Amino acid sequence: MSTTPSGAKSRKRFKLPEETSVLIALIVLIGIVGALRPTFLKPVNLLNLAASYAIAALIAGCIVFLLSMGEIDLSFGWILNLSAVVAGLSMIAGIPVWIAIVLGIAAGTVMGALNGLLTVFMRLPLIIVTLGTASVFQGISLISNNSGSVVPTDKKITEHIFFRALGGSIDTPVPIILIFVLLAFVVLHLTLHKTRFGYRILAIGSNPEAARLAGIPTKKIKIQVCALMGAVSGVGGVLFLGFRGAVDPSTGGQMLLPVVAAAIIGGTPLSGGAGTVWGSLIGAMIVGVIGVGVVFIGIDAVWGTLVTGLVILFAIGVDQIVRVRKKRAI
Amino acid sequence: MSTTPSGAKSRKRFKLPEETSVLIALIVLIGIVGALRPTFLKPVNLLNLAASYAIAALIAGCIVFLLSMGEIDLSFGWILNLSAVVAGLSMIAGIPVWIAIVLGIAAGTVMGALNGLLTVFMRLPLIIVTLGTASVFQGISLISNNSGSVVPTDKKITEHIFFRALGGSIDTPVPIILIFVLLAFVVLHLTLHKTRFGYRILAIGSNPEAARLAGIPTKKIKIQVCALMGAVSGVGGVLFLGFRGAVDPSTGGQMLLPVVAAAIIGGTPLSGGAGTVWGSLIGAMIVGVIGVGVVFIGIDAVWGTLVTGLVILFAIGVDQIVRVRKKRAI
Amino acid sequence: PAQAKEKKLTIGFVVHVVGNPFIQQIIDAAKMAAKDLGVTIKVTGPAGAEGDAQLTAAQNLAAAGVDGIATSVPSASMVNGLNAIIKSGIPVVQFNGLGEGVNGPYVGEKSTQSGRILGKMVLDKIGGTSAKGSVIVGNCYPGFPVLENRQKGVLESLAKASGVKIVGPSDVKVDAAANFAAWQGLLAATPDALAMVGLCAPDVESIGKVNKAASNTTTIGAGYDLTTGNLEALANGSAHISLGQTPFIQGYLPVYILVDSIRKGIKINKPGFIDAGTEVVTATSVTEPFKLPALTFAKLQAMAKSQAKTRAYYEPVVKGYIKDWKKNLKPIADESA
Amino acid sequence: MGNSYPHGVISVRSLSKRYGGVQALNSLDLDLERNIVHAIVGENGAGKSTFMKILSGGVTPDSGTITIDEVSYPEITVALAKKLGIGIMYQELRLFQHRDVLTNLFPDREILRGPFINRKKMEEIARPVLQSIGLDVDLYSTLGDLAISDQQLIELARVIIEKPKLLILDEPTSALNARESDRLLELVRQLPSQGTTVLYVSHRLDEVFSVANQISVMRNGSLVFSRPTTELSRADVIAGIVGEEKSERMNRATKKSVGGSAGANVLEVTNLRNFGQINDVSLTVRAGEIVGVAGLIGSGADELLETLFGAKEKAGGNVIVEGKSQRTLSPQNSVRDRVALVPADRKRVGLMMERSVSDNFSHVAVGGHTHGTTLISRSGLAERAQRLVERFGVKTENVNISVGNLSGGNQQKVVIGKWLEINPGLVLLDDPTRGVDIGAKSELFSLIREIADSGKGVLFRSTEIAELTSICDRIYVIKNGISTQEVSDVDEAELIKLINE
């Protein structure tokens, strides 16, 4: 047919990846804190900072899957908590550390899958279902240990390679948790953008009814993504246990906002059909730099919150300006 | 079935209002708590219960406007806080109570409008903007009173009719705050469903592009709705001040989840284009009955969270079952 | 008074947050008191610390017909509501968090004074009034009254050394991971700091971890609460001082006061203060208030795990200080003295 | 050219609009006369809709002027269009899916009493208009629950209620059946005498010739010619649309299958019922056959294909695909058994509007299918997309732009392409030519014939009777949800009679 326009060969011009704008926002922020306090820029400091926010980043990387599908999970903080409790109590009960870890992750997966089953069978958005299950998981965690902390103190446990590696007793140039989380990010990114599973997730988020008519098993995929979210939260839980050496009843309770913020600052819209795993990593680092930067510069506690807010606005503003520039440039 | 059309009469069959299903869920819950603890059903008790949740309900009624427009405000709890602080500090500074109240509400309106302006001019979803402004408002509140509570203690203030009426010193068969909030609900309902402003909000939420093409000034409406949300949060703030006689730095900080939960349990979807103001009132009461019921029945703190979660799942389940039944019946 | 004894009393016990190990110790003590006194106890509290939800819980206990209420009062906005309950004839005893103007006695630490103690101990460790250098202070929740008081006391003591420069107070956040990151950042920003002083439960543990990671520093770590993690940090030498708030007394005493006053018809509808004392713990010594026998670190850890041992250890206090609560009731101004 | 056009109500000069690398309008000059029906035709992506959107304020032109009643404007805003009395019915419906019908009829034009919406008054105004276009719906039902054809009529009613001076209709009949279309054309014919100028965009040349006083042809964003209908023949117009040489080729039009070579049954349906309009449908499709489905809107014909595919729930009856009895019909099973459905409503259930052309072409091949590797690559998707773009003549800048940016007809080609990519054994085509230009349509028909000739079964529903009679080997007539008759070799008039009687 003659309708094909003359230049329809795929003109591959060089395009900046969509994460560029958030990355610039991150660099600007690091630059500002570094300009005020040059020690901030020391690699060891930046690595430590990244390590402290690694678990939140990991979960942000996975919540991108849910957001891409047009869903949101409110319960993952408590899944993290209960998974860590399961792993911790198992260790204390004498189960070998690695097996206890697997148990913790399995518990997370089961909780996630339960969310998925409920959302599919009750035909309700995940956000509504997890409004309930969040309390359920928290409640079970409270009951399991009678509102106390779970602290494995036995030397056999605390000297285990898992705790030593994560707890920082083994010296590595780059914190081990960082390496692990970066690897996880590669896997998450490839899964979302290079596999059929990921394609299906984005298709569901983009137009659920069209996805169903295209033969995509939408219910199955939903359950799988929820289970994955649970599994990753479970991994987050055992990493937390290894990192901190203990789980408090409140662990995970404050995670919702920073994690979701990381994902959306990173560029994943809430509306579904699109998502960037790497963006969420950068978003998590932005959240981290803001959190630590404020104390690093030495801003008074009373002023800290205001400054945090202004910097968040600034960060999303930079991102937005860069984005608009890029659009113009096309 | 002979569905072939026969004539253009407007077939108006009797339809149960869409809020029926949530209402049934509410009645079931009240029934269960009442069956276990008959004193719960005493009118005075139910009225007091309603009064304690009145402010959250009021705000839920207004967040329905935002949800209907496809947006979410994360900052309203801190708008409420800062508005109350403004009103309280003004009173302490000697400004007449009524004027201080107006100042508080005006402050709320300004904060809401600021959210609206930022979201329109940064072309970002409100949820992202308010991620930042929430911290800004909280920060300003902390600074205003150097991290302390605002407690007007002067007799001239505490004996003012406003404080006496709201604080319960004046005996009325029905708490005054309840009457006020009910009236506000009538106004909110009429505004959303019977005025052009409301129609425009729902149109924007349903299809923003079509709304723009229909000539709706979408930016203006967005700013107005944000300002309205701020104003209502401001009203919530001064009501809180009158009701409790003080504002703490933490006031409003935990409001996000119960208020949004009230709206979505009440039947307003997060996707925009539809919303029920009355539903959000019932939703707020469900949240209230769950919270209070657990205490009333005397469930131990450690178990309370789990029970709360299960009851939430039950409530949305009842709602869902009724909804499906209704659909089948058509 | 005699007939009051016949009815089995029900006491409502309202905490400001459930799922906090320290609060749980208070709850456990309250339950021991209830058992000792033969009364029913109903424990409740909101999942997230918020005054309004807590007040609502207290009001509902009142509506459900309890005979007395013990509650922490972290928020000034609870005061009027609690006074309304008191006015309706249900006595209220406060613990752990003080609401100014509540018409009932308060059981808790002298928060400003405990801050002073902590500040002084830190100062002693870094060289007394002639110390020269920076001390980092972190507040995990600016605006929380008890913390503001502690902060005041710490700063007051540290001000005695003119060479000490205060860094902060910074907002170090409650969430464990964020708290750790904040302390890590603070120390990186001021690597030659003499000491790090936190005011909340997660701080000592975080400071310890930060200290351990930055192996070459000799920064003193100090803070509050005797959680398992904090004690671990003291034990392995990565942190140095932690003050305890005697959760046993804060839980046991309010229930005792309520039951005793109801049974004996004693009116307690006035503000008042009973000192719950402050425990001072370092790796080498555990100083308990009320002339209780000195503890070793190991004993303290064992007690944290066994309610029976805890009860046995505090027997003298229950028989003495607690039984004589009326005698020890001081004017409320003593709290912040 | 001169400057004065005494009869012109609207003149545009050098109107241009560029989207990325696509010149949607390329220095368009056109004069529209007052009080006539002026048709605009052209191939998919010619720029018709872009032009209409500029006139109605939906899109801002890059350059050029628009003169209306002797006042020149560099652009028209939505507010200005409202003031000038320009009403538009968009090709891609701009309705509020969550809102009820009545609300959709008065978007931001509600009748007020005091501060409140006066729905009673609105009903009074709406009812006669709905009656005049033959639409019978509950004014209180939610728009999203209605069939696409009803929605199109509501969009029409909405713009007629505005009583515009210039009425723009962008493919108003693309989802309508003969009866509805006729009624609409009847209405449009009367409008000029009531003082309304009509701009009518359509790919259905029969309609254009029956309704328009003047016909303009566009290609690649510019005007080819604009002449009174009386001076034009069908061939002239087709040549204008597709170009001389191609119109030659098209004359070798699609033929019926070479008699009776049909093979085994690909699809056997007996006594099918669903929970909607289908009561008792039985039919068979044999390999190598194109079988048509004809029926009025509401007769069940428009639900049949979705039900057979499993998109709508079945209530009873037997469906046998390639000899295998389908116990549960579901899209998943259908894809597995290589049954394809090109749905009628591409926007709602056909495409992922904000995703790329490339992603959309792989919707079934990667998303629904379970064949092949589970790993995918961007370049793999792009290759497939490039191949399909060429095969179906999709006019797009490249395969990485959002499918929502394509012209309506090109979007339709993407839907067809994504389904044919899985090499289906049974193809259910639910009004597949909706919005497709005349050149592409003839290509599509030869393609359908090719598919049938390669031993597959095709079940075909169309809102255009002529399409059915021209390519179907057999046609089933559906009335009141019952398959009443099976016919072959009928002409248009006969079939229309059969449907309506």
Ligand SMILES: Nc1ncnc2c1ncn2[C@@H]1O[C@H](COP(=O)(O)OP(=O)(O)OP(=O)(O)O)[C@@H](O)[C@H]1O
């Ligand atoms: N015999 C069958 N009857 C009904 N449904 C089936 C049948 N076989 C497969 N399906 C459905 O088809 C879908 C595809 O199944 P399959 O196990 O092949 O997954 P998949 O598409 O390969 O997933 P992925 O490639 O992402 O791992 C499933 O949802 C399954 O329920």
Ligand SMILES: Nc1ncnc2c1ncn2[C@@H]1O[C@H](COP(=O)(O)OP(=O)(O)OP(=O)(O)O)[C@@H](O)[C@H]1O
């Ligand atoms: N928003 C947009 N972004 C990018 N390109 C666009 C956009 N809208 C239209 N185009 C392009 O402009 C060209 C003209 O499109 P237009 O919709 O005007 O065509 P049309 O003549 O109406 O075609 P059809 O008959 O298929 O409806 C097409 O190539 C289309 O892809």
Ligand SMILES: [Mg+2]
């Ligand atoms: Mg078009």
Ligand SMILES: [Mg+2]
């Ligand atoms: Mg597979």
